[in-house]
Amino acid sequence: MNYQWDFQTVWENFDVLWIGLIGTLKIFSVTVVLGLFGGLIVGMGRYARPIWIRGPASIFVEFFRNTPVLVQIIWFYFALPILVPINVSPFLAAVLGISLNTAAFSAEIYRGGIQSIEPGQWEAAKAIGMNYAQTMRRIILPQAIKRMLPPLTNRGIEAFKMSTLASVVAYVETLNQAKLIASLNFNPIETYSVVAFAFFVILYPLVQATYVLERMFGKSD
């Protein structure tokens, strides 16, 4: 237990970590936007009546919810380029894996949120002459979004944590840069400790925010 901690070498390489952090934020913002938006479309698809929309949407959701993200990323990186003649970069593979996974999980949140609204609301809207799109936009979504916001924020946090998996296909993000620093300076303890704390410091306020959201909307419901 007489290890001499020395954070000097980590601070000296802070710019390397900084590049990684920007990579993490880049992949996070792309996957969150694609994932939450894609999830809305798939969620609506799962709610649709025609089986040729509902069926594929359900298969998509079940498949991506029930396979590990790492398997998806590796599949997109190594297997997809054989199937279609495109060059899959580490960034593209990670974005595909994480955003499709986020889409599948958030689709269920949207569906659950919409289904949790009482049927009476639909009937009342229909009674005063609104069509499906109007009812959805004016009556159902404004109420459902309140219930969906806390779990969706949670999904965002999950997506942020998942972004570290991009390091497996050598995308330049925080963990990948940490690996580089640790192997060049022989300081894995300090580097990985700093990275772990960095993630904690970034995500903890977000986690607290979901608690606040839950309490706020829990009261008003």
Added chain:
Amino acid sequence: MHQWDFSPVFSNLDFLLLGLYHTFLVTALALSFGIPIGLALALCRLSRFRLVSGVATFIIEFFRTTPPLVQLFWFFFALPILIDVRMTPFVASVATFSIQSSAFFAEIFRGGINSIERGQWEAAKAIGMSYRQSLRRIILPQAVKRMIPAFLERSIELLKTTTLISTVSYADLMFQANELAQKTFRPLEVYTVVALMYFFLIFGFSYASIHVERFLAKSGESTMR
């Protein structure tokens, strides 16, 4: 167009099944350590002593909010230097996922215990039970039943997360798939088969857990929303 050929995958199926066995082994060990540690953390967090509950809260929040891959790297590369032990990929994987899942289990335990009405504690006290007795005889038996759905969900999540151990070269299903893909030059077939293996496995578990959930919901005991 690519010529599909699954024969290299199926002739090496035992190689993949060995990986699957290792995946289950780590999951099972992480569960059997994670659940008791989770209970201990939950009880500490509910403790009246500020220091105990503070430390437990910090541990729980820390392991819930940092990426599991970072934790795994820390346990594998950093811990051995700190405490001077030889860390094998296996030990690092089990240690990481025991502690990581215990943080999530702690929150499930806490939710379950908190969901039991105060009257139950008071009634137990009134007939002369100590804190430990009422916890063991009255509170936990009721709480555990409510926790089962959340608990199953977490275990499935754990099974999915164990794919990360392939990055520290532990021979789980994912790692074996990487090896096989390199050896046979058939990444498309290998990864597709492995993805489907994971899918049917996890889908089977999820499907079973939905039935358990419905069954428990009927008897009115569930903390799942």
